[in-house]
Amino acid sequence: MKKFHKRAAVFLTAATLAGLPAGAFFYSSPGSLTVWADNVEVESSEESSPEDVDFSDGSEAEILADPVEQAQEDAGNDVTETPKVGITFTEPEGWQTDTATVKIQVEDTKNTGAFSIAKVEARLSENGGWSDITGNMEVSISSNCSVYVRVTDQNGNTYEQNRYIECFDKTKPTIIAAAKNGILIVQGVDAESGIAALYVNGNEFTELTNNTLNVRLQKVDTSYEYFTLQAKDKAGNMSEIPHISQI
Numbered sequence: 001m002k003k004f005h006k007r008a009a010v011f012l013t014a015a016t017l018a019g020l021p022a023g024a025f026f027y028s029s030p031g032s033l034t035v036w037a038d039n040v041e042v043e044s045s046e047e048s049s050p051e052d053v054d055f056s057d058g059s060e061a062e063i064l065a066d067p068v069e070q071a072q073e074d075a076g077n078d079v080t081e082t083p084k085v086g087i088t089f090t091e092p093e094g095w096q097t098d099t100a101t102v103k104i105q106v107e108d109t110k111n112t113g114a115f116s117i118a119k120v121e122a123r124l125s126e127n128g129g130w131s132d133i134t135g136n137m138e139v140s141i142s143s144n145c146s147v148y149v150r151v152t153d154q155n156g157n158t159y160e161q162n163r164y165i166e167c168f169d170k171t172k173p174t175i176i177a178a179a180k181n182g183i184l185i186v187q188g189v190d191a192e193s194g195i196a197a198l199y200v201n202g203n204e205f206t207e208l209t210n211n212t213l214n215v216r217l218q219k220v221d222t223s224y225e226y227f228t229l230q231a232k233d234k235a236g237n238m239s240e241i242p243h244i245s246q247i
Contacts, residue, residue: 080112083153084108084109085106085107085109085159086106087104087106087149087151087159088104088105089103089104089147089161089163090102091167094234095168095169095233095235096167096235097168097235098142100142100167100168101139101141102140103137103138104120105137106137115154116153116154117151117152117153118154119151120134121151122147122149123147124147124148125146125148126146126148128148130150141165142168143170146163146165147162148161169190169235170235170237171190171192173189173237173239174188175187175188175189175231175240175242176189177227177229178244179217179227182217183214183215184214184217184227185213186229187210188211188231188233189211192233192235193233195208195234196233196234197231198229199228199229199232200227200229201227226243227243227244228241228242228243229242229244
């Protein structure tokens with residue numbers, strides 16, 4: 001069965017309509033066919049291209065499409081890309097001592113268009129109960145803890161993520177101090193937010209080396225029998241006020 005290019009089918013049909021006999025074509029050379037119609041010559045290789053014509057009975061032409069291209073065309077937009085859901089936790093700025101708000105953001109990072117939020121829930125411990133936060137997308141916390149978030153999409157699929165939030169420092173710092181040989185040595189100690197400032201007789205010092213301050217006694221009021229010292233951490237907690245006697 002020979003296959004010819006679809007242009008040959010057009011010319012053959014034109015030849016038939018013009019009343020030319022069916023024998024108005026001949027083999028010009030092996031592997032090729034010449035069809036005459038209104039003085040137009042068409043040659044077709046014996047090799048079949050993806051859009052060749054198959055003359056199965058000499059009457060109608062059948063165009064053969066590329067099966068791979070056809071499969072891709074048939075598929076169209078039926079194949080939907082899988083969304084990649086990202087859950088972002090935004091901690092409050094700075095150190096906190098009372099309550100704080102953690103903001104939650106949910107998005108399809110691949111922007112497939114195949115994801116929408118049905119519900120967002122949160123809890124503050126692994127075994128705690130879920131609370132619906134779909135409306136405000138916020139979680140209120142009052143201590144350092146793990147925040148768990150669960151997202152349900154329009155198809156009932158769920159996505160979970162958790163993060164440990166450490167933004168609270170409710171512990172007062174402490175002070176280690178000594179005065180000797182005309183030098184007052186003061187060191188603040190805070191294991192959480194860190195030392196922000198040291199105070200000597202109400203004077204604030206923020207330029208510290210390893211949370212330590214060395215003060216020459218002539219820079220402070222030497223009329224006092226002792227010094228009042230205090231430390232402040234980065235969360236704003238103040239230490240107790242010890243009294244260091246001059247030596």
